[in-house]
Amino acid sequence: MADGIYTTLGRQVGLLREMDVIAQNIANAATTGFRAEGLVFSEHVTKTPDGGPSVSFALADGRHVRREQGALEGTGGALDLAIEGDGYFLVDVGGTPHLTRAGAFVAAADGGIVTPEGHPVLDAGGAPVFVPPGTSDIHVGRDGTLSADGAPLAQIGVVRPDTPDAMRRGAGTTFVADGYVAVEAPSVQQGFLEASNVSPVMQIARMIAVQNAYEMGQGFMDREDQRMRSIMQLMDR
Structure with missing residues (x-):
């Protein structure tokens, strides 16, 4: 039952x-170079012990990254790429x-080109990129x-993954x-930054749909729980 x-x-x-995924997308709608994520649902079908109809379970165990390009916004910065x-x-x-895809780079004190978090930018061969101080x-x-x-001086590394669908989100x-x-x-466009590819309108619409689906499921569980309680009470009489 x-x-x-x-x-x-x-x-x-x-x-x-x-x-949770939708909330993360909305929170990063204004984050440079952010890629929106979506959840992937899979279905697991199993037989019941008494040989009755099979039971299907949904499992949200995967994510996919949306790779549509965000809008390019002009900044004029020499290291905005x-x-x-x-x-x-x-x-x-x-x-x-x-x-x-976030190319808001800065020059460190030692001449290294780094991200705002201090991570070195690499060239095509995987070596850090430097410019002479005072340039x-x-x-x-x-x-x-x-x-x-x-x-x-160098060629900034621009690469693509062998298997884009297997990419895992790292920091930031x-x-x-x-x-x-x-x-x-x-x-590569100098003096531009790529905006997030999150569509706030679409994400909010999806949030409302998910919330309604959750409330519907919660209502079913409440009614099913009450039905089972009623059955147990009748059996105890």
Whole structure:
């Protein structure tokens, strides 16, 4: 008799997880280079012990990253970079290469190009990118070539993951990929930043739908619980 409650309970847990994902998306709607996430539901079908009809359980155990490009916003900053089209910037987070679309870079005191969190930006070969301290003219070409006062220094790494669907979210706006390759013809835009690809209107609409679905499931569980209590009371008489 409790099969319906178990099935609905699994659905409720999944809806709560989806609400957490939606809340994270909305919170990062104004975060540079943020990629929205969605929850993936899977279905598990099992037989009942008495040979009756099978029971289906929903499981929210996967996430997918939306890869649509966000709007490019002009800033004029020499180290504000955006990628138009395919690719991710390569940065070093704790000794591990990470991928990011957030190109709001700054120059460190030692000349290194880093993220606002202090993570070094890497070149195509995986080495940190530096510019001489005191450089007044920094130019980044469309292919990622970094020049200082007219002299080319390095090529900022623009890569794509071998398996985009297997990327795992890292700290902030970064991702971890098991493998990646250089983008052959990147399009790096200097003086621009890529906005988040979150659509607040769509996310709020989805939040309302999830909330209504959760309330509906909770109402079913309450009614089922009351029905089972009534049955138990009749059996005790």
